[in-house]
Amino acid sequence: MRTLDEIDFEILRLLSEDARRPYREIADAVDLSSPSVSDRVSRLQEMGVIRRFTCDLDRSKLRGGIPVLVELSVRPERVEAIRDILVRTDGVEHVFTAADPRVIFQSRLQKAEVRTFLSDTFDFADQNAITDYEVVVLTSADWTPQVRGTDLAVTCAQCGNEVSEEGETLEVDGHLYYLCCSSCLEQFKTQYDQFSANA
Numbered sequence: 001m002r003t004l005d006e007i008d009f010e011i012l013r014l015l016s017e018d019a020r021r022p023y024r025e026i027a028d029a030v031d032l033s034s035p036s037v038s039d040r041v042s043r044l045q046e047m048g049v050i051r052r053f054t055c056d057l058d059r060s061k062l063r064g065g066i067p068v069l070v071e072l073s074v075r076p077e078r079v080e081a082i083r084d085i086l087v088r089t090d091g092v093e094h095v096f097t098a099a100d101p102r103v104i105f106q107s108r109l110q111k112a113e114v115r116t117f118l119s120d121t122f123d124f125a126d127q128n129a130i131t132d133y134e135v136v137v138l139t140s141a142d143w144t145p146q147v148r149g150t151d152l153a154v155t156c157a158q159c160g161n162e163v164s165e166e167g168e169t170l171e172v173d174g175h176l177y178y179l180c181c182s183s184c185l186e187q188f189k190t191q192y193d194q195f196s197a198n199a
Contacts, residue, residue: 004049007032011040012049019053046176047154065091065108067138076101078129082122089121106138158184158191 004012007030014026023034023041030037044050074082082103086095094106109117114135118127154163157170157177168179172192179185 008040008044011037012044015041015050015053019055047178065110067106067108067140068114069104069106069136069138070114071134071136072103072105072130073132074101074103075129075131078126079103082126082129085122085126154178156180156184158188 010030011026014021014029023037027034027037032040041050072082079097079101083095083097086092086103086105089107091109092105092107096104098104107117114133118130118133122130154167155161156163156167156179158179161180163178163180166181168182168185170177170179170185170188177188179188
């Protein structure tokens with residue numbers, strides 16, 4: 001499996017600044033042809049490095065609510081469930097999970113009424129899983145993802161370990177899967193075949 005090179009990182013940087021930047025302009029910046037840039041972007045999408053192209057809104061120009069950062073202390077067994085609910089909740093812009101059982105999210109709330117937001121968003125069981133919360137009212141928020149100083153870290157579709165340079169790839173039904181070793185590749189194939197036979 002090929003790792004990212006300097007050209008890939010530059011393409012990612014340019015796209016993170018403006019996801020609608022024409023491939024012709026990117027090609028000029030990295031000294032490649034437009035089709036070569038298109039191929040690289042497609043490969044980055046297949047690898048899962050680029051998940052989607054999105055729109056960066058200046059929330060200060062929009063009405064509606066007070067920007068807050070909310071830190072929830074959560075029972076360890078419910079962290080993923082709380083995170084998943086927040087990711088799907090309208091108005092929640094960013095969700096982070098910490099190594100300890102905390103979930104942090106950024107949102108715009110009417111009058112910063114966090115207690116009302118929590119009771120409207122979570123059912124009784126999930127409300128009880130939240131043991132405490134802290135709110136910070138924000139005056140501004142900038143989201144500036146950076147790609148420099150990073151390296152490709154693809155995880156194995158079978159065991160979740162990091163896939164090294166010697167890893168395996170498998171294309172099934174138009175999807176590309178990365179596996180860390182031949183053993184995981186065989187296990188993945190076997191499970192996929194069993195799942196397909198039972199479907």
